[in-house]
Amino acid sequence: MQKFLISDKNINGNNAIIIGQDAKHITKVLRMRPNDKIIFTNGKGKDFNSIITTISPKEVKLAIKKSYNSKSESPARITLFQGMLKDNKMDTLVKHLTELGISAWTPLFCERAIPKPDKKRIDSRIKRWEKIAMEALKQCNRSVLPKINRPITFSDMIKDTALSDLKIAFWENATIPIGKLTELDQKTETIKKISILIGPEGGLSREEIILAKNAGFKTYLMGPRILRAETASITACSLIQHYFGDI
Numbered sequence: 001m002q003k004f005l006i007s008d009k010n011i012n013g014n015n016a017i018i019i020g021q022d023a024k025h026i027t028k029v030l031r032m033r034p035n036d037k038i039i040f041t042n043g044k045g046k047d048f049n050s051i052i053t054t055i056s057p058k059e060v061k062l063a064i065k066k067s068y069n070s071k072s073e074s075p076a077r078i079t080l081f082q083g084m085l086k087d088n089k090m091d092t093l094v095k096h097l098t099e100l101g102i103s104a105w106t107p108l109f110c111e112r113a114i115p116k117p118d119k120k121r122i123d124s125r126i127k128r129w130e131k132i133a134m135e136a137l138k139q140c141n142r143s144v145l146p147k148i149n150r151p152i153t154f155s156d157m158i159k160d161t162a163l164s165d166l167k168i169a170f171w172e173n174a175t176i177p178i179g180k181l182t183e184l185d186q187k188t189e190t191i192k193k194i195s196i197l198i199g200p201e202g203g204l205s206r207e208e209i210i211l212a213k214n215a216g217f218k219t220y221l222m223g224p225r226i227l228r229a230e231t232a233s234i235t236a237c238s239l240i241q242h243y244f245g246d247i
Contacts, residue, residue, distance in 0.1 A: 002030075003047075003141055004040040005134055011042060011064075016050060018060040027057045038062060043137065043145035045070050070143030074101035076244035077193055079164075081106045081157050082233055083200030084113040089230050094129045098136035098146050100237050101246065105129075106160070107151035112202030122151060154208055158215045161195040167217040169197040170236050171209055172226055174219040178239055181220065194240060198233045 004026075010017045018026065018040070026032050036052050040062070047070045050062040080097060084090070084107050097105055129148045137145055152160065161167055170178075197204070197212060204212070209219060222235060241247040 001037070001039055003138055003143075004038060005043050005138055005145070006040045006048075008042055008044075011048075014064045016040065016048065016062040016064060018062065019058065023055075023060045024057045026052075026060050027055055032060075041070065041137075041143040043134075043143070045073065045144045047143050072141050073144050074103075074241055074244075074246045076101075076241050076246055078102045078237055078240060079104040079106060079161075079193070079195050080233060080237060081108050081161070081195060081197045083108050083110040083198060083204070083229065084151060085200055085229055086114055090125070091128065091132055093230050093233055094132045094148070095136045096234050097237060098133045098142065099140040100234065101142065101241065102146055102237055103144070104147040104149060106149040106157070108157055108197075108200075109151055109153050110200050111154070111205040111208060113200040114202075126150060154211065157197070158211060161215065161217075164193045164195040164216075165191040166194045167197070167212075167215070168195070168236075168240070169204065169209065169212045169217040169219045170222055170232055171199070171204055171219045172221070173206075173209075174221040176218075176220055178220045178222055181243055191244075196236050196240060198229060198236060201229050203229075 004018060004022055006016050006018060032052060032055065034052050034055060038050050038052060039047060040050065041047050047068055048064050049066040050064045052060055053063050054061045080102055082093065082105065094105065126148060133146055133148055197217060222232065227235060238247055
């Protein structure tokens with residue numbers, strides 16, 4: 001059954017309301033009727049079982065029958081710091097990373113990143129990324145909407161990861177394969193916050209790697225082949241989630 005996303009402002013006690021395109025989709029495409037069942041989430045980890053009380057293309061009113069904490073979220077709380085990529089590559093990444101279950105995503109202005117800061121364009125892109133994340137959440141049965149952060153500089157990333165329990169930078173010139181991650185002394189149950197660093201199309205510069213290492217990042221190699229930046233990001237998150245028992 002498809003899951004819908006309803007913000008807290010549209011949830012009132014034992015009642016909820018769906019408006020906009022989702023209401024139209026429920027009415028015109030799914031052709032649902034009063035008393036049909038709908039599962040929805042508030043995007044903060046809570047799921048709700050409900051039934052339709054009244055329905056129209058403009059709004060669908062629901063009666064909540066049960067609420068419960070979601071069991072579909074990843075135990076690995078990953079924030080991915082992604083070197084800025086060209087245009088729609090970032091759109092595709094947001095979709096797939098939301099499906100994989102990351103907690104947060106932060107675009108990064110690296111030395112070799114081609115896109116440069118542009119406030120007006122960044123504002124519109126963030127809105128687009130948030131919309132993509134919302135649609136992906138509904139499709140993949142997640143219940144926590146990943147946080148889409150504003151792009152930051154490399155030095156700001158160093159500050160933002162100061163409290164991370166595990167910091168991993170994937171770098172094509174690293175000498176330790178990711179399979180050696182199990183040699184870490186830390187136990188998975190003590191690691192609550194994970195930061196993953198992936199460079200842009202041109203990769204991370206040696207100076208950036210030095211800064212990252214000085215800030216506590218460990219560098220790992222994904223394998224003998226050079227991956228595209230977007231492939232590397234999806235692979236990196238999948239590998240770490242596998243290590244923490246999610247995939």
